[in-house]
Amino acid sequence: MAVLESAESTIYFETGLESLNLLIEKGNYSRVFVFADGNTSELCLPVFREMLDDFSDFDLIETDPGEENKNIDFCIGIWKTLLDFGADRKCLMINLGGGVITDMGGFVASTYKRGVDFVNIPTTLLSQVDASVGGKTGIDVDSVKNMVGTFTLPKAVYIESKFLKTLPERELLSGFAEMIKHGLIADKDYYLSLKNSDFRAPGPDAVLRSVEIKNKVVTTDPLEQNLRKILNFGHTIGHAVESYALNSPSPLTHGEAIAIGMICEAFLSHKYAELSKEELEDIKNYISGLYPKYILQPESFETLLKLMQSDKKNEHGQIMFSLLERTGHCAYNCKVTEKDIEESLIYYNSIYVA
Amino acid sequence: MAVLESAESTIYFETGLESLNLLIEKGNYSRVFVFADGNTSELCLPVFREMLDDFSDFDLIETDPGEENKNIDFCIGIWKTLLDFGADRKCLMINLGGGVITDMGGFVASTYKRGVDFVNIPTTLLSQVDASVGGKTGIDVDSVKNMVGTFTLPKAVYIESKFLKTLPERELLSGFAEMIKHGLIADKDYYLSLKNSDFRAPGPDAVLRSVEIKNKVVTTDPLEQNLRKILNFGHTIGHAVESYALNSPSPLTHGEAIAIGMICEAFLSHKYAELSKEELEDIKNYISGLYPKYILQPESFETLLKLMQSDKKNEHGQIMFSLLERTGHCAYNCKVTEKDIEESLIYYNSIYVA
Numbered sequence: 001m002a003v004l005e006s007a008e009s010t011i012y013f014e015t016g017l018e019s020l021n022l023l024i025e026k027g028n029y030s031r032v033f034v035f036a037d038g039n040t041s042e043l044c045l046p047v048f049r050e051m052l053d054d055f056s057d058f059d060l061i062e063t064d065p066g067e068e069n070k071n072i073d074f075c076i077g078i079w080k081t082l083l084d085f086g087a088d089r090k091c092l093m094i095n096l097g098g099g100v101i102t103d104m105g106g107f108v109a110s111t112y113k114r115g116v117d118f119v120n121i122p123t124t125l126l127s128q129v130d131a132s133v134g135g136k137t138g139i140d141v142d143s144v145k146n147m148v149g150t151f152t153l154p155k156a157v158y159i160e161s162k163f164l165k166t167l168p169e170r171e172l173l174s175g176f177a178e179m180i181k182h183g184l185i186a187d188k189d190y191y192l193s194l195k196n197s198d199f200r201a202p203g204p205d206a207v208l209r210s211v212e213i214k215n216k217v218v219t220t221d222p223l224e225q226n227l228r229k230i231l232n233f234g235h236t237i238g239h240a241v242e243s244y245a246l247n248s249p250s251p252l253t254h255g256e257a258i259a260i261g262m263i264c265e266a267f268l269s270h271k272y273a274e275l276s277k278e279e280l281e282d283i284k285n286y287i288s289g290l291y292p293k294y295i296l297q298p299e300s301f302e303t304l305l306k307l308m309q310s311d312k313k314n315e316h317g318q319i320m321f322s323l324l325e326r327t328g329h330c331a332y333n334c335k336v337t338e339k340d341i342e343e344s345l346i347y348y349n350s351i352y353v354a
Numbered sequence: 355m356a357v358l359e360s361a362e363s364t365i366y367f368e369t370g371l372e373s374l375n376l377l378i379e380k381g382n383y384s385r386v387f388v389f390a391d392g393n394t395s396e397l398c399l400p401v402f403r404e405m406l407d408d409f410s411d412f413d414l415i416e417t418d419p420g421e422e423n424k425n426i427d428f429c430i431g432i433w434k435t436l437l438d439f440g441a442d443r444k445c446l447m448i449n450l451g452g453g454v455i456t457d458m459g460g461f462v463a464s465t466y467k468r469g470v471d472f473v474n475i476p477t478t479l480l481s482q483v484d485a486s487v488g489g490k491t492g493i494d495v496d497s498v499k500n501m502v503g504t505f506t507l508p509k510a511v512y513i514e515s516k517f518l519k520t521l522p523e524r525e526l527l528s529g530f531a532e533m534i535k536h537g538l539i540a541d542k543d544y545y546l547s548l549k550n551s552d553f554r555a556p557g558p559d560a561v562l563r564s565v566e567i568k569n570k571v572v573t574t575d576p577l578e579q580n581l582r583k584i585l586n587f588g589h590t591i592g593h594a595v596e597s598y599a600l601n602s603p604s605p606l607t608h609g610e611a612i613a614i615g616m617i618c619e620a621f622l623s624h625k626y627a628e629l630s631k632e633e634l635e636d637i638k639n640y641i642s643g644l645y646p647k648y649i650l651q652p653e654s655f656e657t658l659l660k661l662m663q664s665d666k667k668n669e670h671g672q673i674m675f676s677l678l679e680r681t682g683h684c685a686y687n688c689k690v691t692e693k694d695i696e697e698s699l700i701y702y703n704s705i706y707v708a
């Protein structure tokens with residue numbers, strides 16, 4: 001359907017893996033590995049096999065699903081597996097799965113023998129619209145998210161809506177939060193079109209639009225010095241909420257946490273940037289209508305603030321926000337007082353006070 | 355004394371760390387770390403401190419000396435130490451030590467939070483003339499050398515002969531082998547000048563010439579696709595000999611092993627490339643006169659060949675050599691039969707048969 005090209009990497013949309021067949025054929029690779037987790041090897045690998053022409057000569061490296069396995073210990077296991085397979089520097093790694101697989105597979109490939117080629121086939125909505133772009137690889141160390149990683153572009157990314165058919169509804173909703181974010185920070189029309197769509201069946205056009213937006217931002221600022229920071233809208237508070245909920249009886253998906261973060265940060269956008277009262281209300285109503293009810297316990301506020309302070313995105317200890325100037329426009333490097341951060345959490349909770 | 359500039363990285367020679375003072379001053383770093391091993395923190399850190407202007411506000415991260423500690427476990431320890439220190443993405447890491455410290459420190463820095471700035475101050479002759487150039491970082495996993503790493507250039511490299519004053523003679527001789535190699539593969543006059551010099555007191559001019567040669571090769575071919583392979587002269591056999599000796603009662607330094615490798619590969623250069631009989635004799639006599647006696651046991655030949663086959667530099671299983679066409683000129687991608695490799699080992703041993 002479409003192709004997004006940059007100097008070093010290409011994103012293919014709905015091309016039925018035709019170009020992957022070509023890449024493998026032309027690449028003269030000594031060996032091809034497919035990296036997947038238990039779920040994607042069961043649900044996505046058959047779809048993948050069907051889309052490959054004659055090529056079937058790969059070895060499968062499988063890991064357990066879930067963020068808790070995106071860590072250095074599993075990494076070491078994969079490096080050693082590659083070595084045991086006799087993988088040299090001319091091998092190719094195909095990462096087939098959600099963000100956990102593409103992040104960890106990308107890190108393994110970008111460091112094994114100082115880097116071998118890899119391609120990503122994101123199979124969750126979140127990884128298609130977000131992890132697919134920007135060349136961030138990463139793993140967790142000691143449960144610290146993405147403490148270690150590289151900026152390395154895959155040779156190519158293949159986005160195929162086919163893979164989403166088996167994805168649970170909650171995972172679809174999680175990825176949808178990033179799409180809403182893309183509309184809010186960069187494209188009001190896109191935001192409005194999402195409001196009229198069903199997150200259970202995200203159209204390829206919408207996925208493509210999200211990828212275009214992220215790609216444009218990331219190409220302008222590959223190393224996250226400036227503009228790329230707008231992608232953090234909803235994430236300063238959202239990440240803290242996500243981390244906090246992680247060890248609670250009801251953990252949130254990334255998207256659910258970001259949805260909460262976007263409502264709080266829309267509040268701050270009204271207070272610190274130019275976002276109007278009406279736009280704030282609209283965002284709050286739309287997002288809170290879509291995502292499940294969740295209350296931020298006042299006892300958690302202090303911890304949440306601490307988590308924000310230790311966020312990797314901050315420099316020299318100051319918490320920085322990306323805030324909306326209006327729907328479709330975002331500013332970055334906004335300083336906000338702790339008191340107002342707290343107020344934004346209270347604003348969020350007020351949704352559920354009758 | 356001199357400065358070697360490239361787009362992304364600069365090598366400073368004998369400038370008394372003046373430019374490092376400037377870099378720290380201008381860099382607006384949130385924090386500065388010095389990474390050293392037990393020996394360099396004792397012997398080089400005082401010299402380093404003396405060369406710094408007013409700057410003294412750094413934290414020391416110290417590790418145990420030796421190749422056996424250049425591994426993923428130590429790496430994880432350093433990542434965690436950085437985190438415990440609250441290091442963010444704007445910190446600077448100064449690697450003060452030999453190749454173990456610059457390789458491992460470079461890897462840690464290039465992956466911590468997806469990459470923080472680092473500079474290298476190589477304090478061994480080997481790391482000054484070799485590891486200082488080319489952007490290779492790396493660590494060992496399961497005793498497999500440099501199994502994991504990245505290509506990442508340090509912000510700057512500072513080469514100061516002052517640091518060599520405390521270096522043991524055997525380490526000087528080890529680094530000297532790489533200098534001989536640089537002469538042999540790229541500059542006959544330089545090779546001749548080395549023959550007239552004393553390895554115990556390598557002049558800054560010679561160090562600079564070596565760095566220039568390696569830098570030129572590496573700049574032409576940063577990712578080791580072609581020309582860079584000439585730097586492997588002496589290393590295909592040398593690495594195997596080094597690995598083999600590692601677990602023996604008399605392990606060799608890297609340079610001692612490469613010295614043996616260069617004699618063997620000079621023999622192959624005479625057989626497969628254009629190196630003349632006289633040149634071969636000259637190389638054999640010079641190198642064997644300089645380096646300690648060492649016999650390659652015939653029982654080890656089979657293992658040595660296996661080690662060569664599993665060398666990371668080989669693709670698709672074929673052992674590749676870089677061979678001299680004449681003194682000062684080197685070809686790469688030369689295929690050699692196993693029988694002739696064995697013959698070259700016998701040729702080397704013949705030095706010690708009266």
Ligand SMILES: NC(=O)c1ccc[n+]([C@@H]2O[C@H](COP(=O)([O-])OP(=O)(O)OC[C@H]3O[C@@H](n4cnc5c(N)ncnc54)[C@H](O)[C@@H]3O)[C@@H](O)[C@H]2O)c1
Nearest residue numbers: 039065098099100101123124126127130131136163166167
């Ligand atoms: N690199 C980046 O720029 C970037 C951006 C955003 C998120 N991320 C990372 O991505 C990760 C989250 O991504 P995610 O939500 O895709 O996580 P994930 O990979 O864990 O996938 C979520 C779940 O869905 C399953 N799954 C995947 N594809 C499926 C399919 N087609 N059908 C059925 N089940 C399927 C997985 O096995 C897993 O259980 C985090 O680790 C995050 O840090 C990275």
Ligand SMILES: NC(=O)c1ccc[n+]([C@@H]2O[C@H](COP(=O)([O-])OP(=O)(O)OC[C@H]3O[C@@H](n4cnc5c(N)ncnc54)[C@H](O)[C@@H]3O)[C@@H](O)[C@H]2O)c1
Nearest residue numbers: 393419452453454455477478480481484485490517520521
């Ligand atoms: N990155 C590259 O391109 C590259 C090139 C060549 C070698 N290497 C790597 O470098 C390592 C070998 O380098 P090395 O020989 O410098 O090893 P090293 O760092 O282990 O140093 C050798 C010994 O000298 C000590 N030492 C260092 N500086 C000293 C000083 N000024 N005075 C007294 N003692 C000192 C060290 O503590 C150590 O005991 C290997 O791991 C190799 O893989 C990397």
Ligand SMILES: [Zn+2]
Nearest residue numbers: 130178254258
């Ligand atoms: Zn996100």
Ligand SMILES: [Zn+2]
Nearest residue numbers: 484532608612
């Ligand atoms: Zn060497």
